[in-house]
Amino acid sequence: MVMEYNIDEKGYYGEFGGAYIPEMLYPNVEELRQNYLKVMADPSFKEEFDQLLKDYVGRPSPLYLAKRLSEKYNTKIYLKREDLNHTGAHKVNNTIGQILMAQRLGKKRIIAETGAGQHGVATATVCALMGMECIVYMGEIDIARQAPNVARMKMLGAKVVPALSGSRTLKDATNEAIRDWINNPVDTHYIIGSVVGPHPYPDMVARFQAVVSEEMQWQLQEKEGRSTPDYVVACVGGGSNAAGAFYHYLEDTNVKLIAVEAAGKGIHSGESAATSVLGKEGIIHGSKTLLMQTNDGQITEPYSISAGLDYPGVGPMHAHLYKTGRAEFISITDDEAMTAGLRLSKLEGIIPAIETSHSLAILDQKNFKPDDVVIINLSGRGDKDLQNYIDYFKL
């Protein structure tokens, strides 16, 4: 089969991707590039990865037919329950994979960036599990906004280092992590939390998250007698949960893919994170992709009520899916997302992460047919967002 939508041998999705990195990072990234596929193909790696996903993370995550939600929208909606994973989101699929990768490359020290703290917690968790040193970079502003996750990381033994440069949020935490890697080129592995960064990161993270759609295939087969749904829906910040949910359906164009971005207070309000609409081609964190920037090429600060979606770029896979029209991109405002989150809570007894609420909000915009099978990737649970929901709805 011709792979039109997956990565090519040079590390590009169409025109997007590559490794636009300073020479100081070249040996680190090159070591990873030369080894990651070999390591992942090794039976002992697969065995350990699968075992941990099963016994530690709690996989497979259920594919749940949401009856009341389906009735309301007069279509057949399944929820892929990544929220039930250990640590509460899909993020841990990737951190388990990468910590095993780091061990096999002989690394002793782990660094990571985090925005809302979900990836930081997932990284701190696997470092505790493996007894490895863990340093998490987090924007100073995010540290103040996400105190419970900072406390979690500390309790798990990680050192949380504030990023004090630039806008002091996720993109700056990523810059700091990259600088740390430049300063520690030999013993350190950088666990990037999304399908962003220089090649091979977008591909490696997508492969670790691909377990999500791999399970969807056999779970749907059991429930519906077919392995392919009509639609797969996932929210996109950097895009790791979407990459996982789309992965095994990328080349099957009978399956329609819907990527949901955060419109914040409105796409053109000046406070938005809808990269596909507002972004232009450029380079961020070592990858050629779509990103929000000034005419002069300075990277701008996005906004969303959801801390997991306010990244100024998207992974190169998603830039390619957008450009080719393989995926439909829909932007959802803060208000639409919050309403959808409350609705799912009341209809199905599931409080979703605000990131995930964006995916659920498209049900009000799309008219699915009664016999359509729609899978929504329920990427995370809402515990971390309770305060936001409380403040928003004055609960």
Next chain:
Amino acid sequence: MKNLEMNRINKKLQGDKKLLSIYFSAGYPDIDDTVTIIQDLEKNGVDMIEIGLPFSDPLADGPTIQESSTQALKNGMTTNLLFNQLENIRETVEIPLIIMGYFNPMLQYGVEAFCKKCQDIGIDGLIIPDLPVDVYNEQYKTTFEKYGLTNVFLITPQTSVERIRFIDSISNGFIYMVSSASVTGSNSGFGKEQTQYFKRIADMNLKNPQIIGFGISNNETFTQATQYAKGAIIGSAFIKHLTTKGVGKISQFVRDIIN
């Protein structure tokens, strides 16, 4: 290549002198300081200047250059404004001028338009840390050469011998030798490990001379570095000097280095 033979960088590299190159962020401390700083550096005996085009996300830089870059952007620096400021620079300045910046602002300006503008103004070369060697070689080399621009590549203590040879083969000015595994602005002096690395590279007898950067901050580190290389580049230490002493005291800074 014809254009490059006339290049000020290559001429400068031919002499016996050990070269002092200074980096600063354009538009810092004040938006209108760019030209004054360049003129003063030349007047005080600096051999080459790297004009930093500020970027919002300078991955390879430590806190000092990050802060000067952020401040320059706050001051209103843009690619167009920098080109405007430099419009008549060749009426007063003769030493080689290099623009150092990250790739995204150049990409947005248009790589060919950027190169053409550089040639019009009299810029001699570019240093773009996040433009990888292979991408340059495949996509941009012809354009850079068309406009007579020297592109300078970096090597580090971790760069393999094979890759150094490759970088040497496609370079046409000098090689920017990063002194240690670090971002800019660390200045703990050079230990045995670093001098061994300097010597190892010197012994490779590369076609292009090397200029050492990162961690050069005073006369001692400048002297150490130029024992093994053609020259040395100072960035963060100079910016700190601008921050604390202002633009009026450039002669003092340069004197302390060259002594």
